[in-house]
Amino acid sequence: MRFSKYMLIIMTVCVVFAAAGCGGPSTSGSDTPADPQGKVKLVFWSHQEDGIVNAYKKLIAKYQDTHPDVTIEYQTFPYDVYNQKLKASFSARQPPDIAEFFGTWVPEYSKNNLLVEIPDSENVKKAYYDAPLGGYMRDNKLYGLPLEYNIENGGMLIHPQMLKQQGFDQPPSTWNELVDYAQKLTVREGDVIKVKGFDFVSTDNITFTFLSLILQQGASFWGEGGHVNFNTPEARQAMSALVSLVAEDKVTDLTAFGGELDTSDHFFRGNSAMTYRGPWTISAGINNYKVSDFEYVPVPSFTDSPPVFAAESGWGLAVAKQSKQQEAALDFIQFISEKDNLEAWNTDTFTVPAKKEIAEDPAFQSSNPYMKTSLAVLPLGQWIGPVADRDYFFKQVNDNFQLMVSGQLNVEAGLANIEKAINDSQDQHK
The missing domain is CATH 3.40.190.10 (Periplasmic binding protein-like II)
Incomplete structure (x- = not known):
């Protein structure tokens, strides 16, 4: 399971959505309205890994250049406390507007109605391979956008x-x-x-x-x-x-x-x-x-x-249902998932694309020769299933x-x- 490139960490177990023992209330943008001048503030969380953090920072800067009315406050946490931090923030009703999730985590949130459904999810999911989508799906609806195809085999x-x-x-x-x-x-x-x-x-x-x-x-x-x-x-x-x-x-x-x-x-x-x-x-x-x-x-x-x-489904982005800036938050994760932007993220993080048009792009394939084997077998992957x-x-x-x-x-x-x-x-x- 590729959490932080070649580093495997044993996760601290914490009862899902239980605030006790999972840290105090977190600072988030979900309760923060737009400022009086019309500026929208979004809080975005991810785990810490140099390649991934740097890739996000590049895309955040690119987004803010074209959206001067939006400010994105980007916060990162060590992987071994990140999942615990997410659970505590949702339990305290103070989640970030946008959160990076590992696909295996998402069902616990989507089934509790804590995430925003991706608009037009029936058509959006056609752009992705089945395996990375699995964890983000519930009742045939999509509750996040996968950024990578978390492939360990093949x-x-x-x-x-x-x-x-x-x-x-x-x-x-x-x-x-x-x-x-x-x-x-x-x-x-x-x-x-x-x-x-x-x-x-x-x-x-x-x-x-x-x-x-x-x-x-x-x-x-x-x-x-x-x-x-x-x-x-x-x-x-x-x-x-x-x-x-x-x-x-x-x-x-x-x-x-x-x-x-x-x-x-x-x-x-x-x-x-x-x-x-x-x-x-x-x-x-x-x-x-x-x-x-x-x-x-x-x-x-x-x-x-x-x-x-x-x-299993790898890293992706989702929007908190409690966010007061859902429209802007959804626009940001959709921006990240546009072909050129997501391709840059996959290239910078050395991750396998979850999106078909990137993995099947001859230019991407030629620029990533070591990925040839993995890219060829992506259609053969099957989601591991509803592992609790x-x-x-x-x-x-x-x-x-x-x-x-x-x-x-x-x-x-x-x-x-x-x-x-x-x-x-x-x-x-x-």
Whole structure:
């Protein structure tokens, strides 16, 4: 989950919309009328990440140049307190006029009638891919505009020279080839893996890969009443394949799982030959590690069917229902979402476009060669679905995956644990 480029942070849990323990009332523009001279003041909040903040500042300045009657007060917060801050502000009835949301958060707000519906949402949503829209939709209405396609699957980092040393001139084109390559690319010293052949063991990718392998078999992981269903042959086959990569094929391990460094960091340090990770990691290699001799290539499908994948809605903008400047606030987020402006935001933040006309623009594609793989598979993404508690959902998959890999649980028992825990959580959030 790309919250702040290559930085993953565990979010402080706070009861939705409960003011107690979530900080005091916040300063916002929702109760601030236009000044006597007709100037409109909008308060806009986002999380802190250098690329994203700088991209917003450029567009704010551009908007104010053409809208001299509008002043935008832009405030940013560290990610690990931002979601909590949003909840407290809405609970205290003092939200910002405009807020940046991660798509997974939006349903809790839209179902409580706290966000403004996007005008003409039936037509507006046609401009976007399905996966990034999912979290912003409710009852077929749109309650925000996604800025990015939060894609963790579909592509992987490879070291071409490592493949060539084993006689592989091309990336793997089938799942069986992927496993074969991974086994031959793995370098060991005794029982210790020095170079992982294929690393997918990250907080997000275990879950996303598991769900995607189910989809690639033509199955679903959702049952009735908002419950997941992992008691299927497809779910068992998907999880068995992932467990085998660690427990039997031994092409990766759990030694770095949950550590301070991301799997992409280990890749750029030369500790893995192929790493399944989202395209946002590319910037880490180029900017932090100054590595250029790598490629970002497609991950083969688990089956003969196209490599469909599960994805969640990423960062986007929404307007608070309590804002007294709804019209101006909506105009601003619509301005951000215009092609030229949003394309600049995607370019500056190195994010994958949620809007079709940008992703399919030859000029954008040619200026972002590393994104070629991700841009090609965007139509294959499917929204992950109505996950009530994102962190809890992923934790159940990850925790039980570790137990299955270590032999403490078999696949059937592990999946049963995951299903029960997630469904109990889904029921609690109804």
